[in-house]
Amino acid sequence: MLYAFKIAARYLTASKAQTSLLIFGVAVGVFIFIFMSALIGGLAEFILSRTAGDLSHVTIEAEAIEPPLLLEETSGVVLLAREKDTSRQARLTNTDAFLPVIGQLPGVTAVSQQITGGGVLRRGAQTMQVSVIGVEPENVSAIINLKRYLVEGTVALGSGKILVGKKLAEELGFRLGQTLRLQADTGIDQSLVVSGIYETGSGGPDRRQAFVSLTTARTLFAMPQGISRIEIKLTNLYDADGTAARIEAATGLPAKSWTEDAAQLLDALKAQAQTGLMLKSFALVTIIIGVASALLLSTYRRRPEIGIMRAMGAPRGFVVLVFVMQGALIGLFGGLLGAGSGYAVLLAFPSREEFQPGNLPIDIAQGAYGVAILLTVISATLASILPARAASRVDPVTAIGQ
Amino acid sequence: MSALLVEVRDLWKTFGEGEAETQVLKGLDLSLGVGEMSALLGPSGSGKSTLLTILGTLMQPTSGRYTMLGEDLMRASEQDLTAFRNRHIGFVFQFHNLLPDFTALENVIFPTAVREGRETPAARARGRALLVRMGLENRIDFPSTNLSGGQKQRVAVARALMNSPELVLADEPTGNLDRASADQVMALIDEINREEGTTFLISTHDDKIAGRCRRQILVGDGQVTG
Incomplete structure (x- = not known):
């Protein structure tokens, strides 16, 4: 083993130009692999952070309350239409006992109790229908990172304060610190001071949503007890389905994963991942072909030497080992060079946090450096098997006679 | 008579098939004793090289x-x-057949x-001891490509002796050397044969080389003729 390694290393160092070219070729393949990993991974992260990133990953919501039927049971067929009653608030009660249980589940990073409902914001003669979300002041940025999107004011939500989107503020023409009137669909009316204006870049939250404290929401929606829903944030949003199932099992509450309403997004992400996988596979195939063809040429060029080795009593396995080790060494050095240069180039790109629209959303952390090196060593080793077998079959008599 | 080292009986070797079939060895018999130094003589195409190749286990007879x-x-x-x-x-070949990317010692x-x-x-x-014996003490760590033809052939002889083999097969070992280098190589082979009892079978066209061997084996038309 050691001696085969020595000969493999000697063969590689004996043809420095050829070996350097070969390692460079492999490094280019690895560089492409790493660049594609960082780009595809970064793009997926970017899309998710701009879509599902601000969503609740698991939501526990009270089931809608249907208004009671006033008709008594009759023997015949009765046709009737029942209008949905939007004023009746579905609520979750006695959730306090479950919150610590949910918070301790693996992967759960935040649990936010909310009271939600509809309302009309009024400033002077102008009105706008909005969706009102009442959150605990300490959890205001737990689901949507309002702190990050804040353009004016503060996210601190005290009693009588409201956070609104920038588009809503523009349409109603109010500024930070001004007072608005919010009439909830329960009919309850309250004056609120604009404590912060945010801009998520998404139409819905910026134009049609407003955040108040949980206490304010209790007053507005006449809910002294209970809450409308619990939103849960996870470390890995792909674990949402499993976590939802665990929550249901642990609490008996109806938990819904974000993926149930995001099939199209998931399909797009899968397609994107498959495209990346295909491109990375092409890079690996290029490495395999490059290494195999170079080692085949080397086998042909070294036929007389292989013949001499065989005549001196070198077993076929030894010859195979010499060429397979050359492949592995080329893969290792090409992998290290490609991964190193890939990392160096990716450093020049802005990090995920500093990403600006118009740039490539490359995530240096997703370069898959170790995987790239490992796969390259394996690929180059596999690529060397064919030339190695060809070398081991060299007939010493004809090879020495060349 | 020394102890028997090699015994070959009724050895046949045929190349090709049908009309292209060529019989190179035709029932050849040969015995070599331990410590013999023999010259293998015969015209080109008589089967000398094929016999050496078969004796060296590089080729199977028919x-x-x-x-x-x-x-x-x-x-x-x-x-x-291979292990045997x-x-x-x-082996000592006409062309030294050293590994070019290795030093004399590594070869x-x-x-x-x-x-x-x-x-x-x-x-x-x-x-190292073998290279010193071959008079190459100043060339031990030289790349083999930097050695002269005579030096290369002496390295090849040292390599052939490395595992203290009982039999050394030499195919025109001096065929590519000038007279002085050829004499030097043959003197070394003769010395090793006498001192260590290694059996040598040397294929040659050179009568002077053959004359230095104590036995001459004549091959003709695929058989030992004398």
């Missing part, structure tokens, strides 16, 4: 019997023949290193 050190080499597997060759047979110790899987200190010591 039929016949070949035993060395009492082992029936006709029945041995390819793997066993490494341990018991040394010499190759047969031992490949068997043991590494270059042991003992192998290096023996390799």
Whole structure:
């Protein structure tokens, strides 16, 4: 083993130009692999952070309350239409006992109790229908990172304060610190001071949503007890389905994963991942072909030497080992060079946090450096098997006679 | 009569098939004793090289019997023949056939290193001693490509002796050397044969080389004729 390694290393160092070219070729393949990993991974992260990133990953919501039927049971067929009653608030009660249980589940990073409902914001003669979300002041940025999107004011939500989107503020023409009137669909009316204006870049939250404290929401929606829903944030949003199932099992509450309403997004992400996988596979195939063809040429060029080795009593396995080790060494050095240069180039790109629209959303952390090196060593080793077998079959008599 | 080292009986070797079939060895018989130094003589195409190749276990005969050190080499597997060759047979070719990317010492110790899987200190010591014996003490760590033709051939002789083989097969070992270098190589072969009892079978067209051997074996038309 050691001696085969020595000969493999000697063969590689004996043809420095050829070996350097070969390692460079492999490094280019690895560089492409790493660049594609960082780009595809970064793009997926970017899309998710701009879509599902601000969503609740698991939501526990009270089931809608249907208004009671006033008709008594009759023997015949009765046709009737029942209008949905939007004023009746579905609520979750006695959730306090479950919150610590949910918070301790693996992967759960935040649990936010909310009271939600509809309302009309009024400033002077102008009105706008909005969706009102009442959150605990300490959890205001737990689901949507309002702190990050804040353009004016503060996210601190005290009693009588409201956070609104920038588009809503523009349409109603109010500024930070001004007072608005919010009439909830329960009919309850309250004056609120604009404590912060945010801009998520998404139409819905910026134009049609407003955040108040949980206490304010209790007053507005006449809910002294209970809450409308619990939103849960996870470390890995792909674990949402499993976590939802665990929550249901642990609490008996109806938990819904974000993926149930995001099939199209998931399909797009899968397609994107498959495209990346295909491109990375092409890079690996290029490495395999490059290494195999170079080692085949080397086998042909070294036929007389292989013949001499065989005549001196070198077993076929030894010859195979010499060429397979050359492949592995080329893969290792090409992998290290490609991964190193890939990392160096990716450093020049802005990090995920500093990403600006118009740039490539490359995530240096997703370069898959170790995987790239490992796969390259394996690929180059596999690529060397064919030339190695060809070398081991060299007939010493004809090879020495060349 | 010395103890029997090699015994070949009714050895046949045929190349090709049908109309292209050529019989190179035709029932050849040969015995070599331990410590013999023999010259293998004969015109081109008489089968000398084929015989050496078969004796060196690099080629299987078509039929016949070949035993060395009492082992029936006709029945041995390819793997066993490789191991046997490494341990018991040394080769010296007309063209030195050294490994070009290796030093003189690395070439010499190759047969031992490949068997043991590494270059042991003992192998290096023996390799150095052999090179000193060949008069190459100043060329031990020289790249083999930097040696003269005579020096290369002496390295090849040292390599053939590295594993202390019982039989060394030499195919025109001086055919590519000038007279002075040829004499030097033959003197070394003669010395090793006398001092260590290694059996040499030397294929040559050179009468002077043949004259230095104590036995001449004449091959003609695929058989030993004298």
